[in-house]
Amino acid sequence: IRSYSSPETEGQLLNSFVQYFGDSLGRKIRRMPLIEETVLPGDSLLTMPVVIIGNGPSGICLSYLLSGYRPYLSPEAIHPNPILHTKLEEARHLSIVDQDLEYYSRVTEELKHDMAVLFDTLLHPDADFGYDYPPVLHWKLEQHNYIPHIVLGKGPPGGAWHSMEGSMLTISFGDWMELPGLTFKEWAASKRRNIKSNRVMPEEIARYYKHYVKVMGLQKNFRDNVYITSVSRLYRGKDDEDRSQLNESISPQHLEVEDGEESLIKRNWEVRGYQRATDGSHVPFCLFAENVALATGTFDSPGRLQVEGEDFPFVLHSMSDFGAAISKGKLRGKADPVLIVGAGLTAADAVLCAYNNNIPVIHVFRRRVTDTSLIFKQLPKKLYPEYHKVYHMMCTQSHTVDSGLHSAYTSFPEHNVLSFKPEMKCVLQSASGLKKILKFSVALVLIGSHPNLFFLKDQGHSIGHHLNQPITCKGNPIEIDPYTYECTKEANLFALGPLVGDNFVRFLKGGALGIARCLAVRQKKKHELMESEDGGGDGVP
Numbered sequence: 001i002r003s004y005s006s007p008e009t010e011g012q013l014l015n016s017f018v019q020y021f022g023d024s025l026g027r028k029i030r031r032m033p034l035i036e037e038t039v040l041p042g043d044s045l046l047t048m049p050v051v052i053i054g055n056g057p058s059g060i061c062l063s064y065l066l067s068g069y070r071p072y073l074s075p076e077a078i079h080p081n082p083i084l085h086t087k088l089e090e091a092r093h094l095s096i097v098d099q100d101l102e103y104y105s106r107v108t109e110e111l112k113h114d115m116a117v118l119f120d121t122l123l124h125p126d127a128d129f130g131y132d133y134p135p136v137l138h139w140k141l142e143q144h145n146y147i148p149h150i151v152l153g154k155g156p157p158g159g160a161w162h163s164m165e166g167s168m169l170t171i172s173f174g175d176w177m178e179l180p181g182l183t184f185k186e187w188a189a190s191k192r193r194n195i196k197s198n199r200v201m202p203e204e205i206a207r208y209y210k211h212y213v214k215v216m217g218l219q220k221n222f223r224d225n226v227y228i229t230s231v232s233r234l235y236r237g238k239d240d241e242d243r244s245q246l247n248e249s250i251s252p253q254h255l256e257v258e259d260g261e262e263s264l265i266k267r268n269w270e271v272r273g274y275q276r277a278t279d280g281s282h283v284p285f286c287l288f289a290e291n292v293a294l295a296t297g298t299f300d301s302p303g304r305l306q307v308e309g310e311d312f313p314f315v316l317h318s319m320s321d322f323g324a325a326i327s328k329g330k331l332r333g334k335a336d337p338v339l340i341v342g343a344g345l346t347a348a349d350a351v352l353c354a355y356n357n358n359i360p361v362i363h364v365f366r367r368r369v370t371d372t373s374l375i376f377k378q379l380p381k382k383l384y385p386e387y388h389k390v391y392h393m394m395c396t397q398s399h400t401v402d403s404g405l406h407s408a409y410t411s412f413p414e415h416n417v418l419s420f421k422p423e424m425k426c427v428l429q430s431a432s433g434l435k436k437i438l439k440f441s442v443a444l445v446l447i448g449s450h451p452n453l454f455f456l457k458d459q460g461h462s463i464g465h466h467l468n469q470p471i472t473c474k475g476n477p478i479e480i481d482p483y484t485y486e487c488t489k490e491a492n493l494f495a496l497g498p499l500v501g502d503n504f505v506r507f508l509k510g511g512a513l514g515i516a517r518c519l520a521v522r523q524k525k526k527h528e529l530m531e532s533e534d535g536g537g538d539g540v541p
Contacts, residue, residue, distance in 0.1 A: 048149065048150060049149060049290050050289065051289040052149060052295055053294055053295060055152070055153025056153075056158060057159070058497030058511065059151045059295035062295060063221050065097070067221065072094075072095050072139075072140060074135070078136070080126050080133065087104060095140075096137065101514075116507040153222065154226065177200075184200075188204075227273050229455055232269070268290050269289045271292065291492045292494070294499055296452075298450060302318055302446075302449050303449055303450060307419050309421060319350060319446070336441040337362045337440055338441060341445045342448075360407065361410070362405065362410055363412065366416055368414055395411075398412070414430060424441065426438050426443065448472075450472050484514050485514040
């Protein structure tokens with residue numbers, strides 16, 4: 001038997017959970033299976049109702065709702081949608097969580113089957129039309145609605161916002177980045193921060209999220225510096241002991257119904273990982289959960305071109321690496337330009353960063369500049385002048401057969417990168433098939449990012465809209481029920497945020513609402529079942 005952790009480090013982690021649960025569950029916590037790798041949970045051991053993986057805005061918002069905060073229609077509120085307002089008025093005495101949200105979606109065409117849009121229109125009525133109406137909701141803390149949960153994240157609350165490039169403004173307004181119950185303006189005023197623009201820097205958003213967890217009293221649910229290594233199902237045979245199918249496939253035959261019962265019964269989730277201690281050591285742990293919510297976002301793995309030479313050290317894949325190279329003076333005095341690949345906002349940020357530091361740019365992207373799906377086409381010029389400056393250069397300073405490179409910036413629309421060469425050269429190919437070799441000082445590939453769900457069976461390839469393909473926020477998000485956000489292919493596994501295609505903070509809150517509502521309903525049914533068993537003789541078989 002291999003020991004999972006020393007008594008000292010195990011004790012530290014157990015004490016952490018004791019603080020989390022409080023004295024009432026202290027006795028059970030000391031029996032948690034954090035001891036040896038071969039130990040599996042019995043029915044008497046503590047199982048968490050909910051484990052949330054990821055502590056960015058998705059995980060924070062879900063924790064807020066699971067902590068018992070409930071939204072109600074404000075007494076003075078009038079929603080600009082008269083049909084929606086009438087329905088809200090009829091159920092004013094109920095919290096939004098306790099109402100028939102499917103009904104709202106059916107009666108209001110623009111909200112059809114979209115929990116994210118429904119919740120957003122309650123928090124930001126008619127925001128897409130340029131209006132700044134206040135939310136029609138106010139929040140109450142109802143302790144009896146608390147569902148025990150724990151939020152596991154690699155860094156401090158706020159997730160990837162703590163590692164984003166700090167020199168760029170957010171694409172969304174500060175108001176759209178806020179979470180329920182605390183406006184961004186209120187937070188900025190309390191911190192005496194002078195917010196000059198509706199758009200703010202990522203570092204401000206990261207501080208806001210970290211403060212939000214503290215001021216809302218959620219910190220007891222959060223564990224930082226936690227790295228997940230495995231999330232797997234536990235199965236039990238009809239007459240067997242519990243057993244863990246760690247990242248193993250369960251064949252459909254094993255789950256066939258035999259004599260009215262399944263030969264294998266799905267049990268709870270087993271969550272394994274480690275917490276990084278202050279001295280740098282790793283403290284392994286094992287948790288058991290009735291439900292797991294995936295809120296990891298999509299910033300884990302930068303998108304790659306999958307071409308020859310992409311692993312050379314002078315080919316970068318993040319803005320932070322590029323910013324570090326500039327701050328260290330590595331590009332100072334270089335005659336060759338920076339090669340930037342991509343046509344999204346992050347690539348545009350890199351162009352601006354290089355441009356503002358007097359570094360010449362070669363900008364390569366696959367689309368035409370007239371492509372209507374380019375993000376620049378969707379941004380108002382008055383609100384996003386810097387991005388339209390980049391788009392203007394993309395259109396007017398493109399490379400042609402007759403012209404050479406422009407001094408500060410040259411775009412190569414409808415070009416693909418074929419390979420990178422060790423002498424810092426790049427082979428490009430145009431849409432017509434012509435090839436061109438360019439020399440550069442450093443290459444920066446910014447073509448999006450993807451979630452890394454390595455801790456799931458088959459890396460999560462079985463839970464997307466397209467089977468056996470990697471999960472991506474645009475092409476293949478996790479397939480969920482539109483109201484509960486439960487994975488359609490795996491019961492008691494939930495997902496929200498970019499993992500399901502809700503890529504903006506203002507929309508991910510609908511996922512938290514859907515999950516909290518689903519779990520609240522199930523918890524109520526569970527309590528009713530337990531009460532009937534206690535008072536009904538033989539109970540329910």
